[in-house]
Amino acid sequence: MIKNLLDEYNGEFDKKHRKSNYTVEPEYLSELAYILEFYNIFFKPEAYKNEDEYRFVIYYDGYPGEDIGDAKFRIFNDIFIPYTELKLPANSIKEIMVSPAVNQQLLQKGVNILKTNSIYKNAKTSLSEIYKRY
Numbered sequence: 001m002i003k004n005l006l007d008e009y010n011g012e013f014d015k016k017h018r019k020s021n022y023t024v025e026p027e028y029l030s031e032l033a034y035i036l037e038f039y040n041i042f043f044k045p046e047a048y049k050n051e052d053e054y055r056f057v058i059y060y061d062g063y064p065g066e067d068i069g070d071a072k073f074r075i076f077n078d079i080f081i082p083y084t085e086l087k088l089p090a091n092s093i094k095e096i097m098v099s100p101a102v103n104q105q106l107l108q109k110g111v112n113i114l115k116t117n118s119i120y121k122n123a124k125t126s127l128s129e130i131y132k133r134y
Helices: 002-019 026-040 046-051 104-116
Strands: 072-076 079-083 095-098 124-127
Touching: 002 026, 095 104, 104 124
Parallel strands: 095 124
Antiparallel strands: 072 079
């Protein structure tokens, strides 16, 4: 995906460069950087491959102060992160994998308590095998 994008941008640059003494415009690089940053949302490091999960991203490209509908917020590392709740059928979640944590077993117990009070109570709970590093 990234190779195709770079090939496309290189092709555009070559066409413009042949016509004149075209220099790289800051807007050209900014646009390319923006697209690469957007692509980054959809990819995870190879170490996470064994977790065999799907990543869904709803991207909002608005401005501060704009209405973003039914978004809710959570705080992570002192940053407000907007999110949208999705209502999924109970049978759509087969397994909940507990992320690496300092006390992963305690986290798993919390997930199990949360499950008992939700429609996903039949989902299997497992522990990630990825090590927590500091």
